[in-house]
Amino acid sequence: MIPTDLPANPISCYGVSKALGEHLGQRFVAQHGLSVLCLRIGWVPAANHAPPDARRPLALQHRWLSDEDLCQAITLAMEAPVDYGIVNITSQVSGSPWSLEEARALLGYQPRSVHVPRRQDLLSRAGARLARWRRPD
Numbered sequence: 001m002i003p004t005d006l007p008a009n010p011i012s013c014y015g016v017s018k019a020l021g022e023h024l025g026q027r028f029v030a031q032h033g034l035s036v037l038c039l040r041i042g043w044v045p046a047a048n049h050a051p052p053d054a055r056r057p058l059a060l061q062h063r064w065l066s067d068e069d070l071c072q073a074i075t076l077a078m079e080a081p082v083d084y085g086i087v088n089i090t091s092q093v094s095g096s097p098w099s100l101e102e103a104r105a106l107l108g109y110q111p112r113s114v115h116v117p118r119r120q121d122l123l124s125r126a127g128a129r130l131a132r133w134r135r136p137d
Contacts, residue, residue: 001099004040004086022086029084037077037106042090042098044070051091051115058117062096065089066113076107091115 008019018040025036042063045052052061073089087103090096091113103109 001101002088002097003099004088004102026084035082036084037080037082038086039073039077040086040088040098041065041070041073042088051113054118058119061115061117062093063090063098064093064115066091066111069111069113072112073103073107073109076109080107082106093117 008015008022010016010019022038025034025038028034029036042065043060044065044067048067051066052064069091070089073087077087085102085106087106087109088098088100089103089109090098090100090111092100092111092115094114094116096117100109100111
């Protein structure tokens with residue numbers, strides 16, 4: 001499981017900016033007594049009507065977050081009596097490496113949406129690649 005207290009090791013400018021924001025939040029708590037809760041939000045696709053299908057990479061499927069669970073997490077975060085905290089937010093995804101223990105402990109977060117990731121089978125992938133390379137007669 002990937003807990004939130006694992007040292008940050010960003011590999012992109014985006015990741016660096018997120019780690020910096022978390023660090024700045026911690027400094028504002030220490031220096032100004034503010035309350036800061038950082039949500040590490042999973043993957044929320046634009047058309048989020050159902051869990052992702054097997055055409056999506058497993059890395060995305062493992063971070064899937066339904067609209068319902070996202071709204072629940074934000075509502076709980078706004079009401080949480082926390083000085084400073086970092087929590088992962090995903091839906092309940094089988095085999096996901098992202099720990100939700102901190103979110104449960106700090107927020108009382110209980111994801112309602114469930115997803116079991118699936119790999120696309122080899123024949124489907126081959127057929128999809130072949131279709132992209134075919135030219136109309």
